[in-house]
Amino acid sequence: MNHTRPRRIIFATSAPSAAGSSSGDVRAAGTFTEHRLEQTLSEQSPRVRVTVEAVIYVVLGALAILTRFWDLSTRALHHDESLHAYFSWLYAVGQGYVHDPLMHGPTLFHADALAFLLFGDNDYVSRIWPALLGVILVLLPALLRGPNQLGRWGALACSVFLLLSPSMLYYTRYIRHDPFVLVTTLTIVIACLRYMEKPERRWVITVGIMAGLLFATMEVSFIVAFILVTFVLGVVTWQVSRAAFGVVAGAGGGLAAVWLLMPRFGAPPLPSIPWEHPTGDNIRAFAVDLVVHPTFLAAIGVLVLGIVATLSTLERARNAEESGWLAGVLGNQPPGSTGAALLTLLTNRRTLWLAIGLGLTAFVALYTSMFTNMAGLASGTVGALGYWLGQHDVQRAEQPWFYYLVLMAQYEFVAVLLFPIAIGLTIRRIVPAVLFRRPVDSRTYLRGFALYWAFMNLAIYSWAGEKMPWLTVHTVLPLAILAASVVGSAAENVERAVSERQLPTRFIWIPAAGILLLAAGWFALWSWASAGPWVRQGSGALIREMRPIIVDHPWILYLPILAVVALIVWSGARMGPRLAASVLGIAAVGMLLVAQTHVGFRMSYQEGDTPKDMLIYVQTSPDVTRVMSDIGT
Structure with a gap:
């Protein structure tokens, strides 16, 4: 926006001549004045600039709305979902709500009761809030697009990863407390990082309000x-x-x-x-x-x-x-x-106390059911913490300590595979800074925090006695930020090389398209090779064997791998190792995202209430919705 002072527009008429004033002169003066006015207003009005980045975020937002809100009511409610929906419905119809540590905090019940009041009571409406929070979660990384955080490419990558994460997709279409925790936690992290960059009052107030909502949502807030x-x-x-x-x-x-x-x-x-x-x-x-x-x-x-x-x-x-x-x-x-x-935060006491007051107001209002159940303050603090610490020894589901490692490896391909790369890049920057007492740049600081966040989540959730599949999303969030920081840095390397004319554009598209085509070709080759004749075994079972040509020449299956090796060598010779790694790495991430999209689509839209996957192994049966549909007709 142009912040210069607007030019003053003076409306004046000249002294009339002896022959009298001319109406034509008056009209001319008016026309000139209107022209000056329009010109000045045009100069002062803000210009809306539509960028490719903004268009991409609009597309990501539209895709998030589509993927989160599409067909929400077909999947049967899981046991926990039924409890959350039922007690929210009781609250909506005037039968009140009393906090029970068994079902975590009151934020979900107040939000869902409001949804029932506004839109009616059905399965679709019960999941509106998780879906809406899923959309917000996808768009929140835009607040980290600054050069001192993830950067433009890194923020876009983070939004894409959250959009296409199978576990995020499934559990933001699921009426549980976890989507509320994800959004409030990420908002707090963003506000803290932005406050470090520029200490503004709004970020402190944001942290206060979000912290109040977080502690009123679920005990993982601790x-x-x-x-x-x-x-x-x-x-x-x-x-x-x-x-x-x-x-x-x-x-x-x-x-x-x-x-x-x-x-x-x-x-x-x-x-x-x-x-x-x-x-x-x-x-x-x-x-x-x-x-x-x-x-x-x-x-x-x-x-x-x-x-x-x-x-x-x-x-x-x-x-x-x-x-x-x-x-x-x-x-x-x-x-x-x-x-x-x-120091700025602690010395600005007025803002600090305002933020604390707003957070406490939200916490007290929710736990006391809008000040109608003051006993909720005790059950929401000592009661909730005591109940869930007690569950540590109960160890419901009896999962092993490596449960989340196995779970994420099955669904979160990008986050898991880029995790060790992010560790290496972070250590490479932080260790010299620690040894030689050098300052750490803001990008490395963010990556170091995300690394600490991910490791601590893995350690704490793996140690905790109660391990459930929906808790996976809390570790996926920092892993997505780490993966985005790696991809964002790679994209910036490529962008810099292109802008400085160090690299022709065709040298980017050839290896990138080559990796994707070879991966698709390898998948198609294996699909074709495994579609051999059916053979009946001695037990009577039918087993499909490989095609005879593959049995005789198994090396055919590995031709795409040799082609990939050749492509890597060619790219390294043409672009140098660093640029080649950036281009090929981004292409490989794109390939993995296609695989994640397939997994997420199958779990969320085809088998969402069929317990075939570990991520949804506690889900109910699709017979529930079929019976209800038959009763309704």
Whole structure:
């Protein structure tokens, strides 16, 4: 928008001549004035610029709406979905809502009850909110398109990955709390990153409101908060004082040692949480047993010593010339750093308290069912946390520790395969910065946070006793951001080479199209080769064998692989190893996205309530909707 001052338009008439004023002169003056007015308004009006990037986001949004809202009611409601829909319906028809930790937080029930009030009560309406949140989730990465975050290409890639993720697609068409958690968590992360770049009030308020909604949605909010707080604590102490960072790390190691070693030294198990039948008496008894338990006392001792040692170390590192303790500790941090952002946040108390107040208002209003059930404050804090910590020992579903690794490898091809590449690229940048005390650029910072986020999610969810397929999406989210950062960097390398005329455009399309065509050809070749004659075995079973020509010449199946190797060698010779890796890598990601699209389409639209896949193995039967349809007709 043009911010220059508009020219002043003066309406004036000249003195009449002896012959009188001419009407033609007046009309001419009016025409000239209108022309000047139109010209000035044209110069001052904002010009709407339609870019290719904007068009792509519009297309992605349209695809997200189509894929999330299409045919929502055909799939039978899963057991959990039926509970969520039923109690939301009771709330909508005036029978009230009382929070129960068994069904997580109240945000979903308030949202779904509102949907029933607005649009009526049916299976489609019960899933409107997850679908809408799925659309928002796809478009949110646009807020990370800045050069200090993912960049234009990286943000677009992240939106595409979230759009075509099979697990994201399935569970954003599923009435559970997880879509609410995904959107609030990603919004908090985006707001924090944008606040570091430019400390604006709106980002603090956004974090406050989203945090209130997050804690009123699901108990995994404590995991999200733990990851964010520990990351910020680690980064700030590292920036301010390496010694303080060592103390914090030592305290964390001490807490882990207490947890692991106290039982080996004869400490009894921690008291069992009375989650099944909580009463005032057994809760008080549990609290007394916990605070006198040797493991708890040892952990408190390590924690207190760690806090005292950290504060003492920071005091020695404080700049005494600065006024105030916070300014002395954090005042020397460069703009854009975590320490500088934290100092700005803590010193702007009015905005901070406003954000906290808005978050608490949302939390209290939802847990008390709009201030009609004040007991919800107790059940939503101590009750909810106690109930789900108690489920750790129950271990419903009895899944192994590597459950999520197996699950993601079956569906999230791009995120899983780019994960080790992202690890390598991040370590390559961070390790020299740590060893030689160099500043870390903002892109590497974002990648490092996403890496920490993904590792912590994998560790915590794999350790937790209750492992369920829908929890996969919480780890897929940071993995999608990591994958997008890798693809975005590769796309920027190619774009830079083309703009600087280092690389003809045809050298991009030839290997990219070649990879896709060879992959499709290999798939078609195997499909043709495996369609041989049917042979009856001794047991009577019919088995289809390979075609005779393939049995005699099996090397035919590997010709596409040789062609791919030749294409890689040719690309490296023409473009150099780095550019060749970027072009071929992007093409390979495109090929994997096609495979993910096939998997997601089959699971969400064809077999959504048929328990053939691990991701939906707890789903109900399609007979439910068939019977209801027969009853309705």
